[in-house]
Amino acid sequence: MAYDQVPRLHGYGVRWDTGARLYRVRNEVTREWLRQPDGELGGFGSFSEAWSAWRVFEVHKRPGE
Known part of the structure; x- marks a missing residue:
């Protein structure tokens, strides 16, 4: 996959910022x-x-929550 074709979403809560060419981290709960x-x-x-x-x-659920 070419560098400029990298999807905008890489996994849950980790996002590719094309302008800064960095990965950003977002808490999807808050x-x-x-x-x-x-x-x-x-x-x-x-x-x-x-x-x-x-x-x-x-924030991750713990077993039993």
Whole structure:
């Protein structure tokens, strides 16, 4: 797949920002974006880094909830 044909949605909560050429992380429950301490949107150069950040940022049901 060519770089400019990368789908806009890569997995649940991890999105490709074509303008910045970075992956962004969104909490799909609260609809807020992961931000850096200075308030800027968080950005990741690789999908695996973004996925790892999303796993911490997203709210997950625990067994028994």
